[in-house]
Amino acid sequence: MHVVKPGADAKMSDKGADKGVKRKREDEGNDANKKRKMNNGDAAGAGAGIKVRLGNLSFELDGRDDEIKKHFEGCGDINSVEMIARRDGKFAGVAIIEFADNDGAQASLKLNDNELYGRKMKLSLSTESERPKRPPGQLSEKPEGCTTVFIGNLSFEIQEEEVKQFFSDCGDIKECRWPKGDSGIGWVEFYDTNAPDLAVKKAGEMVKGRAIRVDYAAPRKPAY
Secondary structure (H helix, E strand, O other), rough: OOOOOOOHHHHHHHHHHHHHHHHHHHHHHHHHHHHHHHHHHHOOOOOOOEEEEEEEEHHHHHHOOOHHHHOOOOOOOOOEEEEEEEOOOEEEEEEEEEOOOOOHHHHHHHHOOOOOOOOOOOOEOOOOOOOOOOOOOOOOOOOOOOOOOEEEEEOOOHHHHHHHHHHOEEEEEEEEEEEOOOOOOEEEEEEEOOHHHHHHHHHOEEOOOOOOEEEEOOOOOOOO
């Protein structure tokens, strides 16, 4: 015969109540975490984040969204980088970077007036009123007498001979050049004005595992 000690039922009831209270507190904690995430902007909707406008960017950054992402990755998690184009399709010197949360966005604003590619960036929270980015595959207008193409999204490990080999079927190459350091961009200058027309058709082809960007480029300004 099983004997129940006095007060046992009360203790069991209290334990059940404690579990109920604990579960309720855990649920409330989860709700608080969810609200906190909403306030930070990373749960306000699928993929939602906080956007920052980058202005006064160097035009050499055209197509180098990966370079911008690399520059700001220390601020926090980045959802996307959008390059803004003018109505004629040319890069406007403006980009929109979306951070996963408000902390990342606020950290990035501290980099206002920092130099990137020789120009001081102007940062502010985005109003999302920018013009749409350049449609994929849309080229700049070919400058008169153009013999040069801009190349972007290059592997940092690419060598000059590999670039020359890639464009060798377009025409005789005068020179290849790119900024110092790991920039991922460059220019290929041909002798013939018809060569750039063939070169831009190679846009999107894979070179060392990356889809290369190719566009018409204006002649290099003479040094004085």
